[in-house]
Amino acid sequence: xxxxxxxxxxxxxxxxxxxxxxxxxxxxxxxxxxxxxxxxxxxxxxxxxxxxxxxxxxxxxxxxxxxxxxxxxxxxxxxxxxxxxxxxxxxxxxxxxxxxxx
Amino acid sequence: xxxxxxxxxxxxxxxxxxxxxxxxxxxxxxxxxxxxxxxxxxxxxxxxxxxxxxxxxxxxxxxxxxxxxxxxxxxxxxxxxxxxxxxxxxxxxxxxxxxxxxxxxxxxxxxxxxxxxxxxxxxxxxxxxxxxxxxxxxxxxxxxxxxxxxxxxxxxxxxxxxxxxxxxxxxxxxxxxx
Numbered sequence: 009x010x011x012x013x014x015x016x017x018x019x020x021x022x023x024x025x026x027x028x029x030x031x032x033x034x035x036x037x038x039x040x041x042x043x044x045x046x047x048x049x050x051x052x053x054x055x056x057x058x059x060x061x062x063x064x065x066x067x068x069x070x071x072x073x074x075x076x077x078x079x080x081x082x083x084x085x086x087x088x089x090x091x092x093x094x095x096x097x098x099x100x101x102x103x104x105x106x107x108x109x110x
Numbered sequence: 111x112x113x114x115x116x117x118x119x120x121x122x123x124x125x126x127x128x129x130x131x132x133x134x135x136x137x138x139x140x141x142x143x144x145x146x147x148x149x150x151x152x153x154x155x156x157x158x159x160x161x162x163x164x165x166x167x168x169x170x171x172x173x174x175x176x177x178x179x180x181x182x183x184x185x186x187x188x189x190x191x192x193x194x195x196x197x198x199x200x201x202x203x204x205x206x207x208x209x210x211x212x213x214x215x216x217x218x219x220x221x222x223x224x225x226x227x228x229x230x231x232x233x234x235x236x237x238x239x240x241x242x243x244x245x246x247x248x249x250x251x252x253x254x255x256x257x258x259x260x261x262x263x264x265x266x267x268x269x270x271x272x273x274x275x276x277x278x279x280x281x282x283x284x285x286x287x288x
Contacts, residue, residue, distance in 0.1 A: 017120075019123065022123060022124060023123055023124075023127040026123070026124040026127035027128070030127070030128035030132040031131060032135075035135070037131075037135070040288065041138070041288050044134075044288035045127060045131050045134065045288075046127070095121070095124065098121050098124075099117075101114055101116075101117040102114050102117050105113070105114030106114075
């Protein structure tokens, strides 16, 4: 049976992963755009990004556009696979509950 | 919370985040095209206003320049260019040409209005699938075109250069925003 992914399961990280999965593979998303979609603070988003990065689910790139610092994030292949499995797990829970009923 | 209910909420969150992400990504990707065509409208309609007799020649130069620059900007940004984009543009162009032939004899300002309305319609149709900002842009372009054509016919080209071009540029800036 499919298992929950404890790294992805948390609500903000789930939204981050969903946001990243919706853009084409190998495309980056800027930190500010990701923050607006996930609707959280800089600090909160930063800590969740660090956790996902340490799990190998995302890649973070930092550079400068002129003098302005820019942070970009994208999903790794491992992250994409893990997220797909987690979604399967969620669907399995619902299917099981529907099959067995209350 | 019941695990099944918890899972259903999580799936709804995923769906919402994916939809918002895909829409904003589409906006971001298309923004440079709006900016480009906004500038080209300013130049094209501006020249059309100054040299009304050379409208065909002006747009025969502007449209290929815009198409080439648009493809180059997408390629430069590393975005894949599907054949469908080219096919949609070619279909719209062919439709505009066919409409003009059917309505012939037709004046330069009428041709310009038909093409601008066609572009506006394409934005609205795209918006129905891809996001409300395209719908708003299409409706604004259509309204400005009709306003200029019926109320300011004498200065229609200048109107489209200044107001129509500016509307497209503003749409591009808006689409770039989160």
